[in-house]
Amino acid sequence: MSYEIPHRWIVTFRYPLEPLPPPKELRGRPIIDPNLCIGCGACVRACPPNAITEEIDISKGIKVVKIFYGRCIFCGRCWEVCPEGAIRLSNEFELATPNKDDLIQYVVLPLHKCVNCGKPTEFTERQVVRVLTMIQELPIERREELRSKILLCRECKASFLSKPMELRGSEVYEKVKA
Amino acid sequence: MVNFWVRRSEGIEREELLRLIDQDIAGLVKEKRVATKNFVVYVVDRDKVVDVVKKLLEYEYTRLSVIAGNDERFFRRDFSLTYIIAFDKQDLYIGIRTYVPPHDLKVKSLAKEVRAAWWHERENRDLYGFEFEGLDDPRKLVLPEYWPENVHPWRKDYPYNKPVADWREGQVDYKPIKEDKIDADVVAFGPYHLVNDEPIHWRLYVKGEVIVDVEHRGFHNWRGIEKIAEGRLTYNQIPFIAERICGICGYTHACAYCQAVESIGRIDIPDRAKYIRTVMLEIERIESHLLWIGIACHILGFDTGFMHSWKIREHIMHLAEVLTGNRKTYGMNLVGGVRRDILGDRLRKAFDYLRFMRAEYRELYNMLISNTIIAKRTRDVGILPRDKAISYGVVGPVARAAGLRIDVRKDHPYAAYKELDFRVPVYSESDVLARTLVRLDEVFESFDIIEQALDRLPRGPILADVGEIPPNSEGVGYVEAPRGEDVHYVRTGLYNKVQRWRVRAPSYANVPSVKEMLIGYRIADAPIIYASVDPCLACTERCIVVKAVDNGRTYSWNQLVELSRKISRRMGL
Amino acid sequence: MRRLRPKLRSVWVFHVDAGACNGCDIEVLDVLTPFYDVERFGIKLVPTPRQADALLVTGSVNRQAVIGLKRVYEAMPPKPRIVVAIGSCAIAGGIFYDSLSVYGGVDKVLPVHLYIPGCPPRPEAILFGLGQLLGIVNKKVRAEEYIVKEPIKDRGYRGLFTERIYKDVRYFLTKYVGYYDRDEILENVCEVLRESRSIEEVEHRLIAKASSVRDPRLREVYLVLSGFVVEQLRGRSRT
Numbered sequence: 001m002s003y004e005i006p007h008r009w010i011v012t013f014r015y016p017l018e019p020l021p022p023p024k025e026l027r028g029r030p031i032i033d034p035n036l037c038i039g040c041g042a043c044v045r046a047c048p049p050n051a052i053t054e055e056i057d058i059s060k061g062i063k064v065v066k067i068f069y070g071r072c073i074f075c076g077r078c079w080e081v082c083p084e085g086a087i088r089l090s091n092e093f094e095l096a097t098p099n100k101d102d103l104i105q106y107v108v109l110p111l112h113k114c115v116n117c118g119k120p121t122e123f124t125e126r127q128v129v130r131v132l133t134m135i136q137e138l139p140i141e142r143r144e145e146l147r148s149k150i151l152l153c154r155e156c157k158a159s160f161l162s163k164p165m166e167l168r169g170s171e172v173y174e175k176v177k178a
Numbered sequence: 179m180v181n182f183w184v185r186r187s188e189g190i191e192r193e194e195l196l197r198l199i200d201q202d203i204a205g206l207v208k209e210k211r212v213a214t215k216n217f218v219v220y221v222v223d224r225d226k227v228v229d230v231v232k233k234l235l236e237y238e239y240t241r242l243s244v245i246a247g248n249d250e251r252f253f254r255r256d257f258s259l260t261y262i263i264a265f266d267k268q269d270l271y272i273g274i275r276t277y278v279p280p281h282d283l284k285v286k287s288l289a290k291e292v293r294a295a296w297w298h299e300r301e302n303r304d305l306y307g308f309e310f311e312g313l314d315d316p317r318k319l320v321l322p323e324y325w326p327e328n329v330h331p332w333r334k335d336y337p338y339n340k341p342v343a344d345w346r347e348g349q350v351d352y353k354p355i356k357e358d359k360i361d362a363d364v365v366a367f368g369p370y371h372l373v374n375d376e377p378i379h380w381r382l383y384v385k386g387e388v389i390v391d392v393e394h395r396g397f398h399n400w401r402g403i404e405k406i407a408e409g410r411l412t413y414n415q416i417p418f419i420a421e422r423i424c425g426i427c428g429y430t431h432a433c434a435y436c437q438a439v440e441s442i443g444r445i446d447i448p449d450r451a452k453y454i455r456t457v458m459l460e461i462e463r464i465e466s467h468l469l470w471i472g473i474a475c476h477i478l479g480f481d482t483g484f485m486h487s488w489k490i491r492e493h494i495m496h497l498a499e500v501l502t503g504n505r506k507t508y509g510m511n512l513v514g515g516v517r518r519d520i521l522g523d524r525l526r527k528a529f530d531y532l533r534f535m536r537a538e539y540r541e542l543y544n545m546l547i548s549n550t551i552i553a554k555r556t557r558d559v560g561i562l563p564r565d566k567a568i569s570y571g572v573v574g575p576v577a578r579a580a581g582l583r584i585d586v587r588k589d590h591p592y593a594a595y596k597e598l599d600f601r602v603p604v605y606s607e608s609d610v611l612a613r614t615l616v617r618l619d620e621v622f623e624s625f626d627i628i629e630q631a632l633d634r635l636p637r638g639p640i641l642a643d644v645g646e647i648p649p650n651s652e653g654v655g656y657v658e659a660p661r662g663e664d665v666h667y668v669r670t671g672l673y674n675k676v677q678r679w680r681v682r683a684p685s686y687a688n689v690p691s692v693k694e695m696l697i698g699y700r701i702a703d704a705p706i707i708y709a710s711v712d713p714c715l716a717c718t719e720r721c722i723v724v725k726a727v728d729n730g731r732t733y734s735w736n737q738l739v740e741l742s743r744k745i746s747r748r749m750g751l
Numbered sequence: 752m753r754r755l756r757p758k759l760r761s762v763w764v765f766h767v768d769a770g771a772c773n774g775c776d777i778e779v780l781d782v783l784t785p786f787y788d789v790e791r792f793g794i795k796l797v798p799t800p801r802q803a804d805a806l807l808v809t810g811s812v813n814r815q816a817v818i819g820l821k822r823v824y825e826a827m828p829p830k831p832r833i834v835v836a837i838g839s840c841a842i843a844g845g846i847f848y849d850s851l852s853v854y855g856g857v858d859k860v861l862p863v864h865l866y867i868p869g870c871p872p873r874p875e876a877i878l879f880g881l882g883q884l885l886g887i888v889n890k891k892v893r894a895e896e897y898i899v900k901e902p903i904k905d906r907g908y909r910g911l912f913t914e915r916i917y918k919d920v921r922y923f924l925t926k927y928v929g930y931y932d933r934d935e936i937l938e939n940v941c942e943v944l945r946e947s948r949s950i951e952e953v954e955h956r957l958i959a960k961a962s963s964v965r966d967p968r969l970r971e972v973y974l975v976l977s978g979f980v981v982e983q984l985r986g987r988s989r990t
Binding site for chain 3: 068
C-alpha cells in the first residue's frame with residue numbers, strides 16, 4: 001500500500017496492521033544530530049511555539065538543548081535556520097505515547113572554559129571551534145584581536161582588552177595565541 | 179438611514195474616486211495619510227465618523243470590512259478606532275480613523291443601520307472598553323461570561339500571558355436576552371455537536387416548526403491569537419500562528435498577514451513565490467470546498483455523497499503533503515516569499531493527481547446536481563435578500579450566491595491571479611442551492627488555476643531579501659479564502675514586532691447574517707442553512723451542549739440533523 | 752487475529768473541540784473516511800458522551816471551553832473514562848501555550864491516558880494512537896539524551912571549500928530553492944569545491960552538473976549557483 005493514485009476499488013489502507021511508509025517530503029519529528037549541533041541557539045530563537053529551549057548551567061559547565069515534541073508544531077523553522085545542518089525533520093510521525101516524558105530529546109554540550117582563568121563561559125566548545133575556523137580567512141591582525149575576544153571569559157576579556165597593547169599580560173597573550 | 183450602493187462607482191479609476199471622496203467629506207477630515215498604494219487613512223472627529231462611514235457606503239461595491247480598535251496611548255495618549263471600508267471595483271481600502279481619549283470612550287453606534295458593524299462593535303467593547311451609544315446588544319461577544327467587568331485584555335497595559343480567574347461551578351455561562359420577552363418555544367443547539375465539529379451555541383425561538391427569532395453565542399475558540407502575536411512573536415513567527423487561526427483555511431491567513439507586512443515594508447516578492455502561493459491557495463480552496471460538500475451531503479442524509487467527496491479530498495491532502503510536507507498547516511510562508519520550491523518530480527506528481535481528481539470530481543458533480551433531493555431540500559431555503567446581504571457585508575460564496583459580483587482575486591489582485599485566466603461563478607437566487615452551486619463550480623475553476631499556475635511557474639528565487647520593516651506604519655493584506663474575503667490589518671511596532679494585528683476572517687462577516695437566513699424556515703432546515711455559509715468558527719473567534727433548557731423542548735444538534743434527514747427520507751431519498 | 756490481545760475490544764469515542772483550530776478536528780473526522788476507515792477496528796464516533804469510552808480532546812483548552820469539557824467528562828460513564836489528547840495544543844498548548852485565554856494542555860484539567868503529537872496529527876498518527884488503546888501496536892518513541900563529549904567533526908575543508916563559502920552557498924540556496932531541497936544541492940556543490948583547484952574549474956564542473964540533470968528547475972539552480980559561487984570566490988580572492 002502506498003499513497004500513489006489508487007487504480008482499484010478498495011482504497012482503504014491496511015495501516016496500522018501493515019506499515020505504510022509516508023512520503024519522503026513529510027515533516028515529521030525534528031531530530032538534533034548530536035555530532036553536528038554546536039549549541040548556538042538559532043533554532044531556539046526561531047521556534048514559534050518555544051518547543052526548543054536551551055539552558056546554561058555554569059556550575060556544571062554544560063548547555064542543554066531540549067526539544068519537546070508535545071509542543072512542537074512541526075513547522076521546520078529550526079531546520080531552515082540551523083547554520084550547521086544539525087537539526088532536520090525526519091519522517092517519523094508515529095509519536096503517540098501514554099507518557100509525556102517520552103516526547104523529549106536532550107542534547108548536552110560542554111561549555112568552553114576561559115583559557116586564562118579556567119571558568120566556563122556562556123559559549124560551548126564547539127561554537128568557539130566553529131568561529132575559529134571561520135576567522136581563518138580574515139587578515140592576521142584582525143584575527144588576533146578576535147581570538148582574544150573569543151577565547152576569554154567576560155571578566156578576563158574586560159581586564160585584558162581595557163589595557164593598552166604594551167601592558168597586556170604576556171602570558172595571557174601567549175595562551176590566546178596558542 | 180444609509181442609502182447603500184446608490185452611487186455608481188464601477189468604471190471610475192482609483193484616483194478619480196479618491197478625488198470624489200475628498201469632495202464628499204471635505205469639511206469633516208482633519209488629516210489624510212496614504213499608508214500603502216491602496217490603503218488610505220482619513221482622520222476625522224469622533225462625532226463625525228458615523229456620518230463619514232455612511233457617506234462612503236453609498237458608493238457601489240463597498241463594504242464595511244473591519245473596525246479595528248487600537249490602544250495608542252503609548253504614541254499619543256489616545257485610543258483609536260479605524261473603520262476600514264473596501265472599495266471592490268477600485269482595488270482600494272479606505273480607513274476612517276477617529277481618536278478617542280481614554281477617560282471618555284464613547285462613540286456613536288453604527289450597528290443599527292450597518293449590520294456589518296454589529297459584531298465589530300461588540301468585540302471592541304469587550305476588548306478595549308469602548309462604549310457604543312445606541313448599541314442595543316448588551317451581551318459579551320468575545321470574552322467568557324465570567325470575565326470581570328472593566329478588564330479589557332487588548333489594552334497595552336494588560337500582559338499577553340496573564341490569565342483571569344478560573345471558572346467556578348455555578349457561575350453563569352450564558353444568559354439569553356430574548357428568552358423572557360418572546361412568546362415562543364426554545365430550541366437550543368450547540369456548543370458541542372457531532373456534525374459541525376466546532377463549538378457554537380444557537381438558540382432558535384420557534385412557533386410550531388417555524389423559526390421566529392435567533393440568538394447566537396460563540397467564541398468558545400477564542401485563543402487570544404492577536405495578543406500573543408503582539409506580545410511574544412516576531413514578524414517571521416507570526417505566519418505560523420496565523421496558519422493556526424484555522425485548520426481549514428489557515429494558509430489564506432498566513433498569506434494575508436505576509437501580504438500586509440510586505441506592503442508595509444515595500445517588499446517585492448519573487449514571481450515564483452507568487453505562483454507557488456497561488457497554487458497552495460487554490461489547493462486549499464479545493465480541499466475546503468470538498469469538505470463542505472461532504473458535510474452538506476451528510477446533513478441532508480446523503481452519506482454516499484459525504485464519503486465520496488471526502489475520498490476525493492484525501493487525494494488533495496496527499497498532494498499537499500507531497501508539496502509542503504504536511505497535510506494541513508502547510509508552513510509555506512515567510513514575510514518575503516515561500517519556503518519550499520516545487521521541483522520536477524513533485525510537479526509531475528501534482529499534474530498526475532490533478533488529472534485524476536478532476537475526473538473523479540466531475541463524477542461527483544454530476545451525481546450531486548442530478549440528485550433531486552438535494553435540489554428539493556435546498557431550493558428556496560435560507561434566502562438572504564440582497565439588501566440584507568449588502569448591509570451585513572457578506573463575502574465569498576454567500577455574496578456571490580446573492581448576485582453580488584465580488585471576489586478578491588479579481589477585485590484586488592494579489593499573488594499571481596492577475597496573470598491567470600479564470601471565471602467567477604455568480605448566482606442570483608441567494609438560497610442554499612445557489613451557495614452550493616457557487617462552491618461546486620469554483621472547484622473546477624480552482625483545478626484550472628492550479629494547472630495554469632504550475633504550467634507557467636517562472637524562474638528565479640522563492641524568498642526575497644527583507645530589510646528592516648519600518649516601525650509605526652500600517653497596511654492591509656487581503657486574500658479570497660474559500661469562505662470569502664479575509665482581511666488582515668497590521669500596524670508595525672518596535673523590536674521586530676507588530677503593534678496591532680487585526681484579523682477579520684470571512685466567517686466573521688458571514689455568520690451574523692445566518693440570523694436573517696433562519697427566520698421563517700422550519701427547524702429541520704436550520705442545520706443546512708447554518709452550514710450553507712460554511713462557518714469556520716476557529717477563524718471567526720480566533721477564539722458544549724451541555725446546556726439544559728427549562729421551558730420548551732430541547733434538541734441536540736444530532737436530533738436536529740436526524741430531523742433534517744427524516745425530511746429527506748420523506749421526500750424519498 | 753488470534754495473536755493480538757486487545758485491551759479494549761471496541762472503543763466508542765466522543766470528540767470534544769476545546770478551542771482547536773479545526774485542523775485536528777477535521778483529521779479526527781478524516782479517519783472515518785474510506786482511506787482510513789477506523790470503524791474496521793470497532794472504533795465508533797458517538798454523538799453523546801454518555802455512550803463514550805474515550806474522549807478525544809483537541810485544542811488548547813480555552814477558558815470558555817473548559818466549562819463544557821468538564822461537563823462532558825462528568826457525563827461519561829465512570830469506567831473506563833479514557834482521555835486522549837490529540838495535537839500539540841491539547842498536549843502542551845502548542846503555539847498558544849502561554850496565552851491569556853488558554854489553560855495550555857488537557858492534562859491541566861483532566862487526567863490524560865494517551866498523547867498523540869502532531870500539528871495536526873496525520874490520520875495515520877491518530878490510527879497509530881488508537882491502535883495502542885486496542886493493543887494492536889506498541890509505542891515507538893522514547894526520551895533521548897545525548898551527552899556530547901567529542902569535538903565537532905571537520906567538514907572536510909579542502910581545495911576551495913571553506914566554512915565561509917559553505918555558509919554563503921547555504922544562505923543563497925535557502926532563498927533560491929528553500930530549506931527542503933537545499934541540503935542535497937549543497938552537498939553536491941561542496942563536493943565540487945573540494946575537488947576543484949581553480950575558480951574556472953568550479954565554474955566548469957557546476958555547468959557540467961547543470962547539463963547532466965534532467966529537471967529544468969534543478970538545471971536552472973545549478974547554473975545560477977555557478978555564477979554565484981564564482982562571484983563569491985573572485986570577490987574573496989581580490990581582498
